[in-house]
Amino acid sequence: MSLLDVKDLTKNFGGLTAVSGVTMHLEDNELVALIGPNGAGKTTLFNLLTGVIPPSEGTVSLQTDQGLQVLNKKKPYQVAQAGLARTFQNIRLFKDLSVLDNVLIAMTAKHKESFVSSILRLPSYYKKEVEMREEAIELLKIFDMQDKLDNLARNLPYGEQRRLEIVRALATKPKILFLDEPAAGMNPEETADLTRLIRQIQNEFHITVLLIEHDMSLVMNVAERIYVLEYGQLIAEGTPAEIQKNERVIKAYLGGES
Numbered sequence: 001m002s003l004l005d006v007k008d009l010t011k012n013f014g015g016l017t018a019v020s021g022v023t024m025h026l027e028d029n030e031l032v033a034l035i036g037p038n039g040a041g042k043t044t045l046f047n048l049l050t051g052v053i054p055p056s057e058g059t060v061s062l063q064t065d066q067g068l069q070v071l072n073k074k075k076p077y078q079v080a081q082a083g084l085a086r087t088f089q090n091i092r093l094f095k096d097l098s099v100l101d102n103v104l105i106a107m108t109a110k111h112k113e114s115f116v117s118s119i120l121r122l123p124s125y126y127k128k129e130v131e132m133r134e135e136a137i138e139l140l141k142i143f144d145m146q147d148k149l150d151n152l153a154r155n156l157p158y159g160e161q162r163r164l165e166i167v168r169a170l171a172t173k174p175k176i177l178f179l180d181e182p183a184a185g186m187n188p189e190e191t192a193d194l195t196r197l198i199r200q201i202q203n204e205f206h207i208t209v210l211l212i213e214h215d216m217s218l219v220m221n222v223a224e225r226i227y228v229l230e231y232g233q234l235i236a237e238g239t240p241a242e243i244q245k246n247e248r249v250i251k252a253y254l255g256g257e258s
């Protein structure tokens with residue numbers, strides 16, 4: 001049994017089938033990439049896996065501490081509580097809040113502090129708040145952002161805004177982290193930093209990462225396994241070396257150069 005099992009997942013938008021009968025799996029502590037040409041259905045598949053949109057058909061099941069959970073009909077916050085976190089193609093930070101507050105808000109979504117103790121401001125509430133603050137600072141230290149705690153998110157350079165998004169996702173202590181085009185808009189130096197960061201996340205947090213990315217050097221550098229989508233269907237799965245020499249992938253994705 002895999003950590004995440006996806007069976008025959010399909011999404012129709014009116015007459016268009018954006019994702020068609022996708023079956024895939026993710027294992028513990030794997031770094032997997034999902035690639036495919038523009039419009040292949042990658043973001044739609046991410047949205048299905050993270051509860052942003054419901055599937056037309058198929059199932060998504062996650063192994064959790066409470067046993068197997070079917071995620072299909074769950075809302076995004078329930079999917080997040082089950083252990084799936086994601087970033088988006090377009091940055092979604094609270095731009096007018098500080099770096100630290102951005103992380104604290106993500107943490108609050110996960111912590112189950114009782115309503116009564118937070119309303120009454122019981123000692124346990126303050127204790128929790130102090131703990132969360134310490135945890136958030138520790139996390140930001142790992143990603144070299146300890147000097148930016150009070151900076152407004154909007155004032156960070158682009159690469160750091162993307163990094164903060166990843167920190168926010170990690171603050172929810174996910175089992176699986178979904179990264180949607182994390183290198184989009186980055187310069188080569190920022191992309192090199194991101195490559196190191198993704199490896200660091202996998203090593204230090206022992207979580208599974210699924211990555212959508214158009215930057216092939218990043219994908220081939222970090223992914224252990226790659227899925228390839230074309231017109232909503234999976235056309236290949238394998239190691240970077242296998243994918244690079246897969247005829248169907250070369251034809252579909254790399255423009256038939258061989």
Ligand SMILES: Nc1ncnc2c1ncn2[C@@H]1O[C@H](COP(=O)(O)OP(=O)(O)OP(=O)(O)O)[C@@H](O)[C@H]1O
Nearest residue numbers: 013016017018036037038039040041042043044045
């Ligand atoms: N809400 C929607 N309603 C109708 N069609 C949609 C919707 N969302 C996506 N599509 C269509 O589904 C197909 C897959 O789109 P999707 O964004 O998932 O592809 P993608 O592989 O992520 O593309 P890109 O690499 O350009 O981001 C496209 O033809 C797109 O126009």
